[in-house]
Every structure is written in structure tokens, then in C-alpha cells.
Amino acid sequence: MKLEAIKNFTAGQARIITKNKFGVFGSVVLLFFGLVGILTPWLAPHDPWVSLYGADGCLAMLRPPCLEFPLGTTIMGRDILSQMVYATRTTVLIGLVSGLISIIIGANFGLLSGYYGGKLDEILMRFTDIVYGMPFLPFLIVLIALFGRSLWFVIIAICCIVWRTSARVIRAQTLAIKQRQFILAAKARGCSNFRIIYKHIMPNLLPLLLLYTSFNIAWSILAEAGASFLGFGDPSNLSWGGMLYNLWISGKVRTAWWWFAWPSICIILLVSSLVFISRAYEEIANPRLKQR
Amino acid sequence: MREFIIRRSFYTLITLFSVATILFFIFRMLPGDPTAQVVSPALDEAAQTRLKHAFGLDRPLYVQYVLYLKNLVTLNWGRSFTTSKPVFDMLGYRFWNTIFLMAAGLCFTLVIGIGGGIIMAWRRNSALDVGSTLVALILQSAPPFVTGILLLIILSYRFDLFPTGGMLTPGIKLQSGILLFLSMDFLHHLVLPTITVAFYYLATPILIMRDSMLEILGSDFIELAKAKGLRPHVIMLNHAARNALLPIVTVSSVMVGFAIGGQVIVEQVFSWPGMGQLMVQSASCQDYPVAQATFMLLAVLVIVINLLADISYGYLDPRIKLVRSMQE
Numbered sequence: 001m002k003l004e005a006i007k008n009f010t011a012g013q014a015r016i017i018t019k020n021k022f023g024v025f026g027s028v029v030l031l032f033f034g035l036v037g038i039l040t041p042w043l044a045p046h047d048p049w050v051s052l053y054g055a056d057g058c059l060a061m062l063r064p065p066c067l068e069f070p071l072g073t074t075i076m077g078r079d080i081l082s083q084m085v086y087a088t089r090t091t092v093l094i095g096l097v098s099g100l101i102s103i104i105i106g107a108n109f110g111l112l113s114g115y116y117g118g119k120l121d122e123i124l125m126r127f128t129d130i131v132y133g134m135p136f137l138p139f140l141i142v143l144i145a146l147f148g149r150s151l152w153f154v155i156i157a158i159c160c161i162v163w164r165t166s167a168r169v170i171r172a173q174t175l176a177i178k179q180r181q182f183i184l185a186a187k188a189r190g191c192s193n194f195r196i197i198y199k200h201i202m203p204n205l206l207p208l209l210l211l212y213t214s215f216n217i218a219w220s221i222l223a224e225a226g227a228s229f230l231g232f233g234d235p236s237n238l239s240w241g242g243m244l245y246n247l248w249i250s251g252k253v254r255t256a257w258w259w260f261a262w263p264s265i266c267i268i269l270l271v272s273s274l275v276f277i278s279r280a281y282e283e284i285a286n287p288r289l290k291q292r
Numbered sequence: 293m294r295e296f297i298i299r300r301s302f303y304t305l306i307t308l309f310s311v312a313t314i315l316f317f318i319f320r321m322l323p324g325d326p327t328a329q330v331v332s333p334a335l336d337e338a339a340q341t342r343l344k345h346a347f348g349l350d351r352p353l354y355v356q357y358v359l360y361l362k363n364l365v366t367l368n369w370g371r372s373f374t375t376s377k378p379v380f381d382m383l384g385y386r387f388w389n390t391i392f393l394m395a396a397g398l399c400f401t402l403v404i405g406i407g408g409g410i411i412m413a414w415r416r417n418s419a420l421d422v423g424s425t426l427v428a429l430i431l432q433s434a435p436p437f438v439t440g441i442l443l444l445i446i447l448s449y450r451f452d453l454f455p456t457g458g459m460l461t462p463g464i465k466l467q468s469g470i471l472l473f474l475s476m477d478f479l480h481h482l483v484l485p486t487i488t489v490a491f492y493y494l495a496t497p498i499l500i501m502r503d504s505m506l507e508i509l510g511s512d513f514i515e516l517a518k519a520k521g522l523r524p525h526v527i528m529l530n531h532a533a534r535n536a537l538l539p540i541v542t543v544s545s546v547m548v549g550f551a552i553g554g555q556v557i558v559e560q561v562f563s564w565p566g567m568g569q570l571m572v573q574s575a576s577c578q579d580y581p582v583a584q585a586t587f588m589l590l591a592v593l594v595i596v597i598n599l600l601a602d603i604s605y606g607y608l609d610p611r612i613k614l615v616r617s618m619q620e
Binding site for chain 2: 126129130132133134135136137138139141142143144145146218222223225226229230231232241244248253254257260264267268271272274275276279
């Protein structure tokens with residue numbers, strides 16, 4: 001029974017995404033990066049931190065893509081393909097964890113504030129306003145500079161901010177649904193508030209929740225890339241932004257196009273596929289958009 | 293309207309106060325010696341004690357907090373650990389550099405966004421429309437450092453059309469005040485950072501303008517204008533576009549909030565001597581007084597601009613008033 005429900009749900013979501021050409025493209029790219037993230041240790045041909053020597057016995061410094069090093073090497077003679085594979089894992093991890101945590105925070109803020117209204121609403125929304133006043137990237141930088149460059153601080157700092165947009169949107173939608181007949185009926189039947197919020201209102205917000213999960217993941221990835229590019233990433237967990245930081249401080253931007261190209265292309269691919277999937281959901285969450 | 297402005301301003305003050313408070317506690321939670329954020333550990337014992345006393349660091353936390361707020365308001369932001377200059381003096385000129393770049397970038401975004409949105413709605417579902425949507429979404433997915441470096445590689449390194457960074461050519465005679473911002477050399481340096489900022493934020497205004505145009509084009513008064521036999525471009529610009537502009541105002545306030553983040557990156561890529569660059573420098577060399585003050589100033593910027601956008605929105609659409617802040 002439960003399994004059946006999950007199956008139906010997944011099939012339904014898949015139909016929504018695949019109805020849209022962009023959605024199909026997005027999900028294929030996502031699956032690809034997800035797989036690379038899982039299979040990382042088996043896919044990377046070299047240790048990403050070891051300086052390699054070419055077949056000619058010289059340090060393989062700044063080699064353009066060739067048979068030996070398919071994506072080229074860095075100034076330290078490190079294999080870019082291996083770095084890319086490891087960076088995929090870091091980026092996917094940060095995106096998923098902070099995307100999910102922030103949608104959980106945002107959804108609860110929105111649901112509680114929209115459903116209960118009154119004092120609670122006022123408090124929660126004023127708090128959201130305060131978070132809106134925080135400049136995102138500077139906040140990340142300050143937090144990481146103060147507490148150290150670790151992956152988990154990056155994730156916590158991202159979660160502190162990213163939830164704000166989803167909270168406002170979900171609150172607005174909760175306000176609308178709260179007025180509908182079936183909620184009033186559930187209240188009359190004597191359902192608990194908890195049950196109404198999570199069993200009756202939340203399932204109706206599902207397209208919106210998925211839309212904002214996708215957005216939150218995209219924002220988290222962009223934020224992490226930005227912080228890492230500025231030198232505030234976790235040095236032991238390389239990410240695409242971190243690779244570009246290494247390139248930038250090595251001063252070889254003029255010549256080493258391959259070192260610049262691959263991480264940049266991957267960030268754009270991953271984030272845009274999330275944006276495309278969001279757009280597929282937007283047509284569901286906002287049907288007016290579809291008719292056009 | 294007046295009540296609306298007063299209430300919004302009141303909330304803004306609360307927000308500012310809260311951000312300052314959060315900042316205070318974040319810097320006090322610093323691992324290790326909490327006084328290290330005001331008093332440079334490099335100073336000798338006697339000087340450290342004197343400074344700690346001056347900042348009230350030898351007193352209880354709540355006294356420190358009151359002192360911190362007082363210093364914040366009276367612009368007494370301490371001295372930099374690295375240059376020993378007063379923080380306020382270091383920030384002064386950088387503030388305007390940042391504002392200027394940000395304003396240029398956002399104006400450029402809005403002009404392309406609004407114009408592009410009108411054209412896309414005009415030729416809806418054409419190759420142009422679909423193509424522009426795709427390009428806007430991809431530009432939005434490219435972090436500003438990728439766009440910025442790409443522009444640098446192509447336009448500066450390869451074709452040498454624009455300077456690779458900075459705000460003025462070294463050695464050029466410095467002009468002061470507004471003249472500086474109007475000099476050819478400055479504008480030449482401004483081009484690439486402006487394009488980078490504009491590209492990153494383009495997707496929001498262009499897609500919203502398009503959607504908003506399409507929505508307006510479906511309404512009765514447009515039918516009426518058509519029935520009157522007005523020419524299509526008159527309907528498009530005078531009737532539809534003017535009404536479709538409203539959502540852009542709301543969105544631009546949110547955009548400015550996000551723009552600060554992009555700004556920091558763009559300033560770093562193009563070595564633009566603004567607050568973002570200072571923020572990164574000070575944070576990476578643990579120059580806490582500077583980092584703290586820069587952060588606060590950036591937050592003030594975001595919060596004040598949000599307030600202005602809210603007020604102008606209430607002014608443009610009187611239906612909204614405070615109802616909006618309650619529903620959204």
C-alpha cells in the first residue's frame with residue numbers, strides 16, 4: 001500500500017517534469033551529476049591532490065587536455081578530471097543537504113505562520129524580514145572567516161539564509177488554502193491543528209515545495225561556489241568554485257583555458273538544469289503561466 | 293500613505309537593530325579570545341589593556357553591547373588591525389565606488405530587462421522569445437565570476453578592448469568627487485563589471501516583464517484599444533508596458549538584496565576598490581573591525597533599499613499599502 005503510493009507519486013512527478021523539454025534536459029543532467037557524486041572514488045583516475053608526472057618524466061604542469069590527462073592539469077600538475085569528479089561530490093552534497101534543510105525550515109515557517117496567523121505570524125514574519133536584511137554572501141564570508149573553513153560551517157551558513165524566500169511564498173499559499181472548504185470541514189470534524197497543517201494543507205503545496213526545493217538547491221550551489229571562489233571554501237573538500245579560486249590565485253587565467261572551462265561549464269550545467277526543472281514545476285504551481 | 297511609510301520605517305529600524313545585534317553576538321562567539329575582534333593580538337600588553345578598556349571589553353557583556361551600539365551609531369568603528377587607520381575613513385570612498393557600480397549594473401539590467409521583456413511578449417513564442425528565455429536562464433545560472441572571467445579573457449586579454457581591472461589607470465591624475473565618476477577613464481573601467489552584474493541579474497526582470505506584459509495584453513482595456521484601431525506599437529508601449537511595469541518595482545527591491553552578493557564577487561574579479569573587495573580582504577586576514585563595519589554597512593544598504601522599494605511600490609499601487617507586507 002505504502003509502496004504503491006510512493007510509486008504513484010514518483011510517476012506523477014516524473015510526468016510533470018518530462019512534459020517539458022527543459023525539464024527532461026534538467027533531470028538527465030541532474031541524474032548524471034548525482035551518479036558521478038555517488039561513484040566518485042571509482043571514477044577518478046588519479047588522486048586529485050597528487051602532482052603527476054607525464055610520460056616524458058617531467059612534472060605535468062599546466063598540460064592542456066590530451067590523451068594522458070583528458071581534461072588537462074593544474075599548475076601543480078594535478079589531474080583536472082579527478083579534481084572535477086571529487087568536486088562534483090562536494091557540490092552535490094552541499095546542494096542536497098542545504099537545499100533540503102532550508103526547504104524544511106522555510107516550509108515550517110510558512111505553514112505555521114500562515115495557518116495560525118496573529119501574534120505567531122507577526123513574530124515569524126518579522127524574523128524573516130530580519131533575515132532578508134542580511135546580505136547573503138557577506139554573511140557567509142563573515143561566518144566562515146570567524147568559525148573556520150569547514151564544509152559543515154558552509155552548509156550551516158547557507159541554511160541560515162536560503163530558507164527565507166520559501167517561507168514567504170509558502171506562507172502566502174497557506175493563507176489561500178486555509179480558507180478552502182475542505183480545511184473548514186476538517187476543522188469541524190475536530191482534526192488537530194497538527195494534522196490539518198501536515199496532512200491537509202501541506203500535500204496541496206507539494207508543487208510549490210518541490211519548486212522551491214529545486215531553487216534552494218540552486219541557490220545553495222551558487223552561494224557555495226561564490227564563497228569558495230573568494231577563498232572561503234573548505235580546503236580539504238574541493239568544489240568547482242574552489243578549483244576556480246586555485247586558478248585565480250595561480251594567475252594563469254590568461255593561458256589555462258581548460259582549467260577555467262570545465263568547472264565553469266559544470267556549475268552552469270548543474271544550476272541551469274535545476275532552474276529548468278523549477279520552470280517545469282512553475283507551470284504546475286502557477287497554471288496561468290502555462291496557458292501562454 | 294503616511295501611516296504606511298511610518299510603519300515601514302519603524303519595522304526597518306527594528307530590522308537594522310536586530311542585524312546589528314546578531315552581528316554583535318556572532319563576533320562575540322568567536323572561538324578563542326573574544327576580545328580579539330577589537331584589540332589586535334599583535335599589540336603589546338599595556339596597549340591591549342588600554343584598548344580593551346576603551347572598548348569596554350573588561351566589562352560585562354551587556355555593557356559591551358550598549359557600548360557597541362553607541363559606537364555603531366556615532367560612527368566610531370575602531371581601527372583596522374592591518375593598517376591602523378580608522379575604519380570609517382577606509383570605508384568612506386569605497387562606499388561610493390560600490391554604490392556607483394551597483395547602480396550602473398542594476399540600471400543596465402532594468403533597461404535590457406524591460407525592453408527585452410516587451411519585445412519577447414510582442415513576439416511571443418517566436419524563436420526570439422524562446423531563445424531569449426533560454427539565454428536569460430543560462431546567464432542566471434552562471435555565477436558572476438564565471439561571466440566576469442570569461443569577459444576578461446575575451447575582451448581584455450584577447451582583444452585588449454577594456455582594462456583588466458581597477459577603477460582608474462594607475463598614474464592618471466585623480467579627479468575628485470563627481471568629476472571622477474564622469475571621466476572617460478573611469479567609464480572605460482566601468483564597462484565590464486557593469487555588464488557582468490547586469491547579465492547575472494537579467495533573468496528576473498526580463499522574464500517578469502514578459503509575463504506581466506502577456507497578462508496585461510489579455511485584459512479588456514487592451515481589447516478596447518485594439519477596437520479603437522490604435523496602432524499596435526502604441527498599444528504595446530503606451531497601454532500595456534506602462535501597466536506591466538508594476539511587478540518590476542517589487543522585484544527590483546528583492547534584486548538589490550541579492551545584488552550585494554554578486555557585487556562582492558564582481559569587485560573581487562575586477563579589483564574594483566569597493567566595499568565588497570574590502571570585505572573579502574579584511575575577512576581573509578582576520579581584520580575583524582573592518583569586516584564587521586563593512587558587513588554592517590552592506591546590510592544597511594540592503595535594508596534601506598528594500599524600504600525605498602516598498603514605499604515606492606505603495607505609492608505606485610495604492611491598493612497595496614501595508615496589506616502587502618501582511619500577505620507576502
